[in-house]
Amino acid sequence: MSTLTYTRFELLRTLRNRQTFIFTVAFPVVMYFLLASPNKNNHNFGGDANTHTGLFAPQYYMVGLLSFGAMVAVLSGGARIAAERTIGWNRQLRLTPLSAIGYLRTKLVTSYVMALATIVLLYAAGIVMGVRLPLVNWLEMTGLIILALIPFAALGIGMGHLLNDDAAGGAIGGGVGLFAFLGGTWFPITGGGLFVSFCQSLPSYWLVQAGHVGLGASSPWGAKAWFVIAVWSVATISFATWAYRRDTKRV
Template identity: 35%
Template sequence: MSQLIKLEVLRVLRNRRYLFFTVLFPVMMFYFYATGFKNQMFNDISYKTYYMVSMATFGTVGAALNTAMRISLERKSGWTRQLRLTALPGWAYVLSKVVAAGVVTLPAVLAVFGMGAVEGVRLSAGTWLGMGLLVWAGGFVFSAAGVALGYAAAPDAVQPITMIGYMGMAFLGGVWFPLTGGLKSIGQYTPIYLYNELAKSPLNGVSVGAGQVAGLVAYLAVFAALAAWLYQRDRKTI
């Protein structure tokens, strides 16, 4: 399983589309927002810091959901069928996909945080570390979602479904702008909103919210269970 994870990570890091959409694009968007809003504030947090966290989570979710497209291509090419003929257990294949997706989310976090430091975001070492760990750990929720989506959608349809879901969740999750009013009443239950709020909790010395953690753990359990069920269903059709 460790070899499969290693191969998966190396394959992803060689993918130029991955590097652009999950690393360079969030960095460019953060730079656009940082120079546009400069020193404006929102709820005692500078917009520059707000968008740094949002773009880090945006890139992380994109890297995690990209797993869906890789799985769909493997299903189409017959690679998953070949793996099932080996001694690799089914649970190890699914787990390797989730772990590999968690590893490849790190470049997005490091790149956006690095640009944040360059653009003048000044935080204590503990705050940087706390936010980084929360962003990275929260990404596993979407890694499980990516595995489930890879088995749920047909290979030819997975890319548009992933992009629509990705952008829709980002909109309702407050990635592009802070949510208020009726939009917040809906968006606050989405996984990306919970993810963003959890990631921003160290900024004002606020303890990690139990509700946010519980919500993300619930989403993780649902996505993981769905991924396992869809994997078994796909296995029976071959």
């Protein structure tokens, strides 16, 4: 038996939820135009006459806001799990032959489809605002973003199994805000020092950097990026596994 029909209906009901659509897709696109339009000729974003950042403002904001939208998309997957637990739907599902793996796979697919919708829309908006990149950069950027989203998807699933409906909403909203802020979604994080080192140890920083690969050497996605994403992925997947086991043992 396949879970195709189940996944199809899960996607359908996520797309029909207007609030999810507004926050994960519409909000970043609208914010993008608001932030990028006044800066659409700025090719030295975050720099001044002496420092040359090489950042094109519309591209910077495109990456920042799609990171934000994609984070919201995958973390909201967790909020949907929490909501299903709160109304007792997960108990009903546990009476069906649907396996735990099948359930999580469907939740992940749904989250990632929403994230990709945000990403593609912001790419389109970016192109409208003058962002031009070779095809290989678009693809590389997309691949790295998908990887860098893993810790957030796992974190969402973990919180979805740990927290109730109300708390999950708050935790996820606050989490997105903090991770986005410290990851450089709203303003560039540059220079050195303790604060920057701290920011560079967060997966959201590399999520944003993943979108900067098209800019060449100024923001490489090197060994450090792989290391941070790998550590966060292992930690958050362990957390999600623990939260899932704890939850299903008790319910």
